Amino acid sequence: MKTPAPATVRNRRVLIVGTGSIGERHLRCFLATGVEAGIVEPNASLRSEVAQRYGVAHAFESLEEAFADRLGWRADAVVICTPANMHVAMARSAVAAGCHVLIEKPLSTSCDEVSDLLREAADADRVVGLAYVYRAHPAIAAAREAVQSGRFGDPVEVVAVSGQNFPHYRPAYRDIYYKSRTTGGGAVQDALTHVVNAVEWIVGPARRVVADATHQVLDGVGVEDTAHVLARHGDIDREVLVSFALNQYQAPNENTITVVCREGAVRIEMHAMRWQWCVEPGSPWHNEPVASMARDELFVRQAEAFLESVERVSLPLCSLAEGVQTLKSTLAILRSADAGRWEEVEA
Ligand SMILES: NC(=O)c1ccc[n+]([C@@H]2O[C@H](COP(=O)([O-])OP(=O)(O)OC[C@H]3O[C@@H](n4cnc5c(N)ncnc54)[C@H](O)[C@@H]3O)[C@@H](O)[C@H]2O)c1
Numbered sequence: 087m088k089t090p091a092p093a094t095v096r097n098r099r100v101l102i103v104g105t106g107s108i109g110e111r112h113l114r115c116f117l118a119t120g121v122e123a124g125i126v127e128p129n130a131s132l133r134s135e136v137a138q139r140y141g142v143a144h145a146f147e148s149l150e151e152a153f154a155d156r157l158g159w160r161a162d163a164v165v166i167c168t169p170a171n172m173h174v175a176m177a178r179s180a181v182a183a184g185c186h187v188l189i190e191k192p193l194s195t196s197c198d199e200v201s202d203l204l205r206e207a208a209d210a211d212r213v214v215g216l217a218y219v220y221r222a223h224p225a226i227a228a229a230r231e232a233v234q235s236g237r238f239g240d241p242v243e244v245v246a247v248s249g250q251n252f253p254h255y256r257p258a259y260r261d262i263y264y265k266s267r268t269t270g271g272g273a274v275q276d277a278l279t280h281v282v283n284a285v286e287w288i289v290g291p292a293r294r295v296v297a298d299a300t301h302q303v304l305d306g307v308g309v310e311d312t313a314h315v316l317a318r319h320g321d322i323d324r325e326v327l328v329s330f331a332l333n334q335y336q337a338p339n340e341n342t343i344t345v346v347c348r349e350g351a352v353r354i355e356m357h358a359m360r361w362q363w364c365v366e367p368g369s370p371w372h373n374e375p376v377a378s379m380a381r382d383e384l385f386v387r388q389a390e391a392f393l394e395s396v397e398r399v400s401l402p403l404c405s406l407a408e409g410v411q412t413l414k415s416t417l418a419i420l421r422s423a424d425a426g427r428w429e430e431v432e433a
Pocket of ligand 1: 103104105106107108109126127128129132148149167168169170172190191192217219262263270276
């Protein structure tokens with residue numbers, strides 16, 4: 087774990103909006119950094135249960151109620167953990183109330199109001215970041231640094247293969263945002279977005295995509311649970327050919343990203359907490375293990391990084407502009423899957 091957060095960070099007040107699955111995790115992990123936390127949750131029984139479990143004194147029914155409490159408890163930062171179709175409007179009202187914002191992935195389900203949020207955040211000088219938690223994963227961060235140092239030459243190809251048994255981790259998947267694309271559901275917006283964002287972080291933004299995605303296995307939902315995507319990333323004169331394959335039902339929980347560069351290959355195995363590299367044909371991978379981490383520890387790292395960005399010690403792990411880029415990439419993937427042809431990612 088990193089060194090303790092500075093006193094100014096510990097004194098911050100952070101409002102967690104939506105205390106469902108990921109909201110409760112953010113609440114627990116932000117509290118672990120030493121901040122004071124409040125919550126917004128419209129479900130009254132969940133609100134009082136979570137408030138009691140974590141000793142939260144400031145629990146509101148709505149964001150409006152929290153912001154109307156001007157003379158009482160005032161948040162410095164807001165963490166938006168509601169379904170994706172609500173994220174942008176909530177982020178705009180948080181910025182208007184003078185707060186910094188961390189938004190769960192994906193940024194939204196469309197580009198509506200996104201340019202307003204970008205402009206308003208810049209005008210108000212508020213930090214707005216996206217909670218793409220893979221960026222807090224030490225194996226991804228170390229491998230990215232190695233690739234970007236130029237040690238292996240320019241990246242030319244990426245193969246990203248992911249699978250997880252979603253019902254095992256979210257037994258309620260039929261009843262939550264996941265069941266419809268309009269609330270951020272389906273494999274592309276729910277899971278592939280993490281991988282696309284990580285690959286964009288390593289080799290640059292997607293420019294055009296062609297996708298095959300459909301529903302194969304998960305009971306009780308009709309959204310795609312399998313996605314295969316080919317993409318061109320990076321600058322036009324130094325393009326990287328990328329392929330993604332992802333399903334949400336296989337038994338092993340695996341996530342591997344291989345980045346082939348001109349003078350060596352790099353592989354990230356998130357599930358094995360390591361990255362590897364190989365530069366000699368025929369020689370084995372050289373392992374670079376990283377310290378094993380419980381899932382909460384990744385979220386504490388992410389929370390600390392966000393608080394440091396609020397203190398202007400560093401930039402957010404994933405900026406709003408990068409979140410917008412990944413939103414545009416995933417929307418192009420959905421368009422391509424539906425139309426069956428290559429799609430340009432909106433500039
Ligand atoms: N980074 C990750 O690993 C990860 C994991 C799970 C979910 N997520 C993302 O987090 C978001 C939430 O997912 P979840 O699984 O926690 O969903 P969830 O359904 O478990 O929780 C959503 C919560 O938001 C609350 N809510 C609804 N309307 C609200 C409103 N107007 N104001 C305040 N709260 C409101 C609901 O009552 C519910 O408690 C989604 O965007 C999802 O993609 C990210």
